[in-house]
Amino acid sequence: MGTTRMGRDVYTQLVWGTRTSLMVGILAGFIVTLIGTVVGLTAAYYGGATDEALNFATNVVLVLPQLPLLLVLAAFLGQVGPLSIAIIIGLTSWAWGARVTRAQAMTLKNREFIQASQLIGEPAWRMILVEMLPNLLSIIGFNFIGSVIFTIITQATLEFLGLGDPLSVSWGTMLYNAKNASAITVGAWWEMAAPCVAIVIIGVGLSLLNFGVDEISNPRLRTLGAIGKAMKLQKKLDRARLAEKEA
């Protein structure tokens, strides 16, 4: 893959950067999922004033412009390391997950098995953890993987803008260094291409994984599988019609 204009090996940086980016992504994804699930489930289960308050907080976080907010936080903290970036992103991006989890948990609440366990007199923690949580796993998984993609992209963006710690090696700092060495204007595309391609591959890969997980855990959502089935069915019908005509 060649070297950067500063004489560093691109391949080595890319491999090392993968480690940083994945770690940040998974850590932030974990924080996002944890907050989102706790807020969403609590709001849906308790309802009433708790729901009002939590839902209000979620909506406020949802309408604040996120990237500018992240930029401001990162700017005031000075040049932040990958770990702090993960924590900042985790603490500011949970709203979408909370909203979706809440909506899904609300539909669960009126199902018969939930009402049955309520009649047996199960305690709240058991209702939430044993009865509701397993039924929400697909949405929680979706939220987790989505947050990992979002974090990897956002981290690279923040570092590209020069808000990361320039001494740590990650895809974002690679982009930042390439930009500072004006790699694009002199035509040194490989310096930019390596981290760009890496981000795209992991982004597309994870989102495909997400749709795969979704299809397995929730048969009703099998959109892509349905296309395949519909096409097969159509071909079968066409063949049957052809056979009928010939006969």
Place this chain on the structure above:
Amino acid sequence: MRFILRRLAFYLVAFLVAATFNFLIPRLMPGNPADVMLAQAQGTLPPEAREALMETFGFINEPLYLQYLKYLGSIFTWDFGLSVKYYPTPVYDLLARALPWTLFLTGTATLVAYALGTLFGIRAAWRRGSRFDSIVSPLALALQSIPPVVVAITALFVFAVTLNWLPAGYAFDPSLEPSLSGPFLSSMFFHALMPVLSLSIVLVGGYLITMRNNMIGQLGEDYVHLAEAKGLSDARVRYNYAARNAFLPSITAFAISLGAVFGGSLITEVVFNYPGLGNLLYMGVIARDFPLIQGQLLIMTLAMLSANFVVDIAYVVLDPRLRRA
């Protein structure tokens, strides 16, 4: 009407929350604008000036709640203080200069992306499983997970550096005087082409997928079958029956995506050196220009809340059920 008023109250509170964050962040975190200015002056300012500077930037020696009230008062009179980097230009002037460019960029890009995404989404859903659907829909899924920064850099490299078709930066040719003349407008158009298109590419995937999925849901409804059974033309069933109802949830998705729109424009502006809010924010962040950064965050919040409010009104216009409630 009650719906609109409730939303308005919500946005007001949301804005206050943002303003409070904005007030607290610099007071809780290390670093302050006066020290940045002293450091920039490199010893040409006497240390006694620090006190005066702190006061200029709103760090008054008063109880916190008085500072807070003063801060809120200054916001509602559009007084965001003085910029550190472009001292002594007021932040308000800088923002007023940059805002139109950002509105132009984001407005055009969302319009293009939303129109294309919705139309393609309708088509993909109508012919589910066709070649069009099986190419466009996975492509949209992939586009959704490609970051704006990658799209912008690739476009810059291909069209500006390698092919040299389009200009690599600025909103218009700096040698031209801003006017409504032909050469100036065409220069503006060519300078805007790449930022607008690369921002649209980032956004189009999400709109397409939402519209396609809503549309598929609607196509299974009884009223669509009835319309088909009545013998209405394909186009009528598609656009006047199914698409109209599939449109509503897609508008909600549009409102949620506004954050991504502003985030995306921020990156696009930085990469293409476009003189909008994003680029200004970037300059401010690099120079640690705290008043500028704070003014920015408020303006962007305000822009986002207003856009959300417009979407709410559009919702009321489009959905008669909400008008009666």
